[in-house]
Amino acid sequence: MVLCLKAWKSRSLPGFSFSLLTSWYIRYMFSVVIPVFNEEDNLVSLIKEVKTSLINYNDFELIFVNDFSTDNTLKILEKEKKKFDFKIFNNKINLGQSYSILLGIKNSKYNIIVTLDGDGQNNPYDIPKLLEFYNKSNNTFLVGGIRIKRKDNIVKIISSRIANFVRSKFLKDGCIDTGCSLKVFDKNIFLNFEYFDGIHRFLPALFIGFGYKTVFLNVDHRKRKYGKSKYGTFLRLLNGFRDMIKVKKMIDKNKNLKL
Numbered sequence: 724m725v726l727c728l729k730a731w732k733s734r735s736l737p738g739f740s741f742s743l744l745t746s747w748y749i750r751y752m753f754s755v756v757i758p759v760f761n762e763e764d765n766l767v768s769l770i771k772e773v774k775t776s777l778i779n780y781n782d783f784e785l786i787f788v789n790d791f792s793t794d795n796t797l798k799i800l801e802k803e804k805k806k807f808d809f810k811i812f813n814n815k816i817n818l819g820q821s822y823s824i825l826l827g828i829k830n831s832k833y834n835i836i837v838t839l840d841g842d843g844q845n846n847p848y849d850i851p852k853l854l855e856f857y858n859k860s861n862n863t864f865l866v867g868g869i870r871i872k873r874k875d876n877i878v879k880i881i882s883s884r885i886a887n888f889v890r891s892k893f894l895k896d897g898c899i900d901t902g903c904s905l906k907v908f909d910k911n912i913f914l915n916f917e918y919f920d921g922i923h924r925f926l927p928a929l930f931i932g933f934g935y936k937t938v939f940l941n942v943d944h945r946k947r948k949y950g951k952s953k954y955g956t957f958l959r960l961l962n963g964f965r966d967m968i969k970v971k972k973m974i975d976k977n978k979n980l981k982l
Contacts, residue, residue, distance in 0.1 A: 751858060752782040753907075754831035755850070758823030759800075759841035760790040764949030766799045769843050774807055776847040780854075784832055785809035787841070788823040791816050821923045828910055836913065838923070840904040842950065844874065846943035849905060853940060857907045864912055864935040867898060867927055868905035868942035886963050893967055894974070896928035898939060905942055909935075917973055921966045932974030 755773065759766065770785075777783060785807070789797050791814045800811050812826055828836055837854065839845040849868060857866045873880050887899055901924055908926060916922065916929050930937045 752833045753835035755837045756827035763795040765843040772847040845905045849942040865908040865930040865937040868903040870944035874946040894928040898927040
């Protein structure tokens, strides 16, 4: 195990202390939060992949937030929960991806949060790469994935590139793919941000804007096998422009408070 190896090596180092071991241990405890909406055909393989990708980790929890699915998503989650231990939370109405992520994070045990989509397009085998970077860098508070070879339709790819370019220039977050759901970040920092619907797409800008170092790593991206995207391209672009203004005001307000 990675944690055991780190702890064993540290015992031979000068100045080893219990507090140092505790610090390492806490850094390797994390919660994986996955929002899902009508993903009945993707769940079984996704759960197995997540569990397999994290086989070398002991202290983590898996949280699914069902956003009022109208298919068999909840039934499948409850069935799979008997094989694999994880938490399930349900929205009583459809409240969107941001709220679902917020609900999962509020009910998580650990301060390190990992998020990824429930459609299977994020590759769970990239989680350890982001986690390892996050844990090795004590001054990094968000590690985000960059989908280098996106497997979406051409309209979605082009609209996303335009939105990313405009947002990055306006907010100066240096992120070329803020829409990648695969991220590792600090829970307490996230919960201190003023919540709004769509916040999950602006985490790099918020972390950087509030003075927290962020790093971006290339990750895999896969074609959606089943189902379809739940969010309209035009509506997302429209909401994105509105949210950019909101995030800029939040960042400026924070800077003014520090003056």
